[in-house]
Amino acid sequence: MKLLLTSAGVKNARIHQALVELLGKPIADCHALCIPTAHYGHPRGTPTGAYRFVSGREAACPMVELGWKSVGLLELTVLPHIAPERWTTWVRNADILLADGGDAVFLAHWLRQSGLADLLPSLAGKTWMGLSAGSMAITPRVGEAFVEMKPSITGDDKGLGLVNFSIFPHLDYPDFPENAMAHAERWAAGLGNPSYAIDDQTAIQVVDGKVNVVSEGRWRYFGG
Numbered sequence: 001m002k003l004l005l006t007s008a009g010v011k012n013a014r015i016h017q018a019l020v021e022l023l024g025k026p027i028a029d030c031h032a033l034c035i036p037t038a039h040y041g042h043p044r045g046t047p048t049g050a051y052r053f054v055s056g057r058e059a060a061c062p063m064v065e066l067g068w069k070s071v072g073l074l075e076l077t078v079l080p081h082i083a084p085e086r087w088t089t090w091v092r093n094a095d096i097l098l099a100d101g102g103d104a105v106f107l108a109h110w111l112r113q114s115g116l117a118d119l120l121p122s123l124a125g126k127t128w129m130g131l132s133a134g135s136m137a138i139t140p141r142v143g144e145a146f147v148e149m150k151p152s153i154t155g156d157d158k159g160l161g162l163v164n165f166s167i168f169p170h171l172d173y174p175d176f177p178e179n180a181m182a183h184a185e186r187w188a189a190g191l192g193n194p195s196y197a198i199d200d201q202t203a204i205q206v207v208d209g210k211v212n213v214v215s216e217g218r219w220r221y222f223g224g
Contacts, residue, residue, distance in 0.1 A: 001120050002127045002207050003162070005135035007169035008200035009061035011216075015203045018214040019066075022127045022205065023095060027067050030095035033074040034064050038099065038133040040077075041106025042148045053100045061131050063098045076107075079114035088119060096127040099134025103148040107137040108159045117160055132169045135204075139166045143187045145178070163206055164224075168197040171218060181220070188222035195222045 002022045010016050023030050034054050039045045052058045054073050056065035064071055072090065074097070079087050091097070099107065111117040120128070128138065136142050140161040146168075147157050159166075168184045170176055184197035196204060201217025213219055 001123045001162075002205075003138060004127060004129040004203055004205055005138065005163075005167060006129065006131055006203040007135070007167075007171070007198050009058075009063045009131050010066060011062065011201050014214050014216050015201075016066075018203060018205050018212075019127075019129065022207070025095075028069055030068055031070045031072075031093065032064070032068040032096045032098055033072045033090065033094045034098040034100070035074050035076060035107075035134070036100045037076040037110050038102030038104065038107035038137065041103030041153070042101075042133075045102050050100070061101070063100070063129065063131055068096075076110040076114040076116060079116065084115060091116065091119060091123070091126075094126065096129060099128065099130045099137065101132030101134055103152075104133035104136035104142045104159060105147050105152040105154055105157060106149055107133055108142075109153045111137065111160060120160075120162065135169065136167050138162045140164065140193050141166050141191050143168070143191060145183070145187050163211075164194060165211070166191050166193060166195040167204070168195065169200075171197045171199040171202075171220075173200065184220065185222075192224060194224040196220070197222070 036050045039050045137159045139159040142157045170179045173179050188195045198219045199217040202215035202219045205212040
């Protein structure tokens, strides 16, 4: 599966171009499924916030509102209760999965519980685009500082490990003083694997294991 791991969605022309490259066709010709699950795991998550994401009314974090041919809603907590052949068909018919922010460990847990985590590696022609926690859930570890539900739903900070690096999102975001570079350095030092700190103008593109940082902002790589 191709990945576009963002801090805050498609915030600039370079990230937009990277998305279109992954899709291999115009956004207007693509079918998307949006995944709001992580939002509900965050202590400050609300039904109103989830609605803004799935309805394409979250202009500060452009994802659903990009002009897709169609957009469907894929709620992971429902999937264990319906026939796999139904929802796997929905996923295979989509061009891209759009994963909202929230609690990354909560999202990773439900990716596993739903069975979607097992399906993702087989979706060679599809794209996953994450927003904040939607990106972090794909990584080996989130880091204790980003476990929003205390204690976490799994008792640890593990993501799916589909890539070998972790992500510190929203670097230098004005409303998050704890997201300064000094905090990112301490976070990275405690992980034991490579990592990136990225601001909201940055995304990480991954295709066949090749990593490309797409940025009009600030980012930093930390070796493992």
